[in-house]
Amino acid sequence: MYIRQYRDRLVVESPGGFPHGITVENILKRQSPRNRLIASILALCGLVERSGQGMDLIYRLNITESKSLPDFSGSDEYFVSLTLNGLILDGRIFTLLSRIGDERMESFTIDDFIIIDSLLHERKLTESLKPRIKRLVDIGVVERTGRGKYVLARSFYEITGRPGTHTRLVGLDKETNKELILSHIRKCGKDGASLKEFHHVLPNLSRGQIQYIVRELKNEKRIFSIGNTSSSRWLEVE
Numbered sequence: 001m002y003i004r005q006y007r008d009r010l011v012v013e014s015p016g017g018f019p020h021g022i023t024v025e026n027i028l029k030r031q032s033p034r035n036r037l038i039a040s041i042l043a044l045c046g047l048v049e050r051s052g053q054g055m056d057l058i059y060r061l062n063i064t065e066s067k068s069l070p071d072f073s074g075s076d077e078y079f080v081s082l083t084l085n086g087l088i089l090d091g092r093i094f095t096l097l098s099r100i101g102d103e104r105m106e107s108f109t110i111d112d113f114i115i116i117d118s119l120l121h122e123r124k125l126t127e128s129l130k131p132r133i134k135r136l137v138d139i140g141v142v143e144r145t146g147r148g149k150y151v152l153a154r155s156f157y158e159i160t161g162r163p164g165t166h167t168r169l170v171g172l173d174k175e176t177n178k179e180l181i182l183s184h185i186r187k188c189g190k191d192g193a194s195l196k197e198f199h200h201v202l203p204n205l206s207r208g209q210i211q212y213i214v215r216e217l218k219n220e221k222r223i224f225s226i227g228n229t230s231s232s233r234w235l236e237v238e
Contacts, residue, residue: 010084017077024072025126027055028110056110058084063113065094092159093120104139112136119152120160122169137206145173147204177202177213178222185223185236192226192233 004011018024019032058070067085074081097116101107108116111132118125119142125133133150136142142150157166184201185193198210205213214234217223225232 008086010086012080012082012084013074014080014082015078016080018075018080024075025128027072028059029128060110060113063110063117069114069117093156096155096159100139100141106139112141116141116152116156119150120156125150143170144204144206144209145170149173174213177205178217181213181217182222182236185234190235192235194231194233 001015002013004013018027022030022032055070061067062069062084071083071085072081074083093116097108109132111129112135115125115129115132115136117123118129133142133144137144137150140153141156143153144150151166151169154163154166157163180201181193181198184197188197195210195214198214199205199207202210202213214223218225221237223234223236225234227233
């Protein structure tokens with residue numbers, strides 16, 4: 001193994017390729033030490049932590065310290081090359097995550113951190129990460145903008161000085177959804193439309209998301225309701 005230290009990065013190179021069954025895609029999920037006996041002896045001696053924990057720690061520290069994700073781009077079946085970038089991208093992200101965790105008594109997993117980092121940099125999420133999305137939506141870290149479409153909450157873009165990015169990512173979809181609701185209300189005529197009907201108009205959105213759009217339309221004085229219960233009817237302001 002070779003370790004090369006540069007001013008802005010650390011490069012670890014290991015001849016022999018990844019252990020059998022390990023790839024860049026599953027390196028956080030699978031554990032396969034090259035020699036289980038040696039790994040067990042070192043663990044019993046207290047010289048290493050549990051097998052497979054190291055890469056989790058590397059990813060977690062890189063993300064929480066607002067650095068780039070570990071880079072394996074120089075690796076192939078005969079050689080593993082890992083680059084750890086030392087440049088801090090934006091420490092305000094970690095500050096915001098810490099505050100959210102404290103306020104809502106939530107702890108974030110390594111998968112959560114990778115999802116947040118991927119959305120922030122507009123990278124496509126892998127299939128293995130998608131089951132974690134709902135929890136992040138529920139606690140207000142991620143917003144759903146359509147079928148299979150997600151963005152970080154606006155606060156993440158505001159704290160990094162890029163609120164316009166959030167507007168760009170969700171603005172078109174939101175306005176389209178508003179127009180669909182308005183179109184349905186118009187077709188219902190003087191009888192108006194119920195909140196339940198909006199779920200059929202926008203089946204990809206949650207109840208909370210639809211209620212948020214309806215509130216915005218009401219605040220914009222484009223629609224109004226008759227009644228104050230779940231059976232209220234919504235009509236367009238003329």
